Amino acid sequence: MKIRELFDKKTVFSFEIFPPKKTSSVDVIYKTLEELGDLSPDFISVTFSAGGSGNGSLSCEIASRIKDEYNITPMIHLPCINYTEDEILAVLNDLDKRGIENILALRGDINPDIEPKKHFRYASDLISFIKKHGDYDIAGACYPEGHIETENIVDDIKNLKHKVDMGADHLISQLFFDNNLFYSFLEKTAIAGINVPIEAGIMPVVNKNQIERMVGMCGASLPPKFVKIMQKFEHNPEALRDAGIAYAIDQIVDLVSSGVDGIHLYTMNNPYVAKRISEAVSGIIGNSK
Numbered sequence: 001m002k003i004r005e006l007f008d009k010k011t012v013f014s015f016e017i018f019p020p021k022k023t024s025s026v027d028v029i030y031k032t033l034e035e036l037g038d039l040s041p042d043f044i045s046v047t048f049s050a051g052g053s054g055n056g057s058l059s060c061e062i063a064s065r066i067k068d069e070y071n072i073t074p075m076i077h078l079p080c081i082n083y084t085e086d087e088i089l090a091v092l093n094d095l096d097k098r099g100i101e102n103i104l105a106l107r108g109d110i111n112p113d114i115e116p117k118k119h120f121r122y123a124s125d126l127i128s129f130i131k132k133h134g135d136y137d138i139a140g141a142c143y144p145e146g147h148i149e150t151e152n153i154v155d156d157i158k159n160l161k162h163k164v165d166m167g168a169d170h171l172i173s174q175l176f177f178d179n180n181l182f183y184s185f186l187e188k189t190a191i192a193g194i195n196v197p198i199e200a201g202i203m204p205v206v207n208k209n210q211i212e213r214m215v216g217m218c219g220a221s222l223p224p225k226f227v228k229i230m231q232k233f234e235h236n237p238e239a240l241r242d243a244g245i246a247y248a249i250d251q252i253v254d255l256v257s258s259g260v261d262g263i264h265l266y267t268m269n270n271p272y273v274a275k276r277i278s279e280a281v282s283g284i285i286g287n288s289k
Helices: 028-035 054-070 087-099 123-132 153-165 179-191 208-218 224-233 237-257 271-286
Strands: 012-017 043-046 073-079 103-108 137-142 172-175 199-201 264-267
Touching: 012 028, 012 271, 028 054, 028 271, 043 054, 054 087, 073 087, 087 123, 087 137, 103 123, 123 137, 137 153, 137 179, 137 264, 172 208, 172 264, 179 199, 179 237, 199 237, 224 237, 237 264, 237 271, 264 271
Parallel strands: 012 043, 012 264, 043 073, 073 103, 103 137, 137 172, 172 199, 199 264
Antiparallel strands: none
């Protein structure tokens, strides 16, 4: 099933997972999928190596299992900065054989130890290329506070509009912790003529190291309410986990009540957290349209 078809029917609720590191057993992710599959998300996205970590093939295998064993629609992340056109075509051929038709087209993070191939400079280049080589559902990434490498939000919105014009069918946002920033972003995209569905990316924070790492990577701002939680419970792991789950649930309830197109939950491969949140919001999301 093409994911774009879901948005006319319901508020979409989806998960993101990532393959295990080379030093970990692949069985770990399949155990995680067993538990996540029971929660019946609308789709599960699987991250993919941007070059250098070598997990691309494993990502395709995991996506196949999501489809074939759990009967859940998979979406494969496909970064392009370190791949040639022939290499991307080989991935598309593999996806065709596996019956996987949903792709999240990304530039990918730049690895300072790897010289970019420069066949694709931006995600929009990849989207245009994919459109010419098959009938895929293509999602793009968006950044409510602007991409960390972009000088201002206006230029970022212009780049996003180009990405949609090249063929992105819907968008998934980077994580954020202030819903008002997301609503402001939606207003800007509407003014720019971006009219595809936009899923809100939510990451439940369950430990201090996680939030410090993610904020450093994506530049998400922390509202006072969130900072207060971190300061209050940073030395109590269990309390911080529960507070982080509660904060994410509160975000989701507000977003769904405001008519958001969908919620994309960054599970961090933690089925316990995903289950707590899914159970708390299932009735809300299930009756939102």
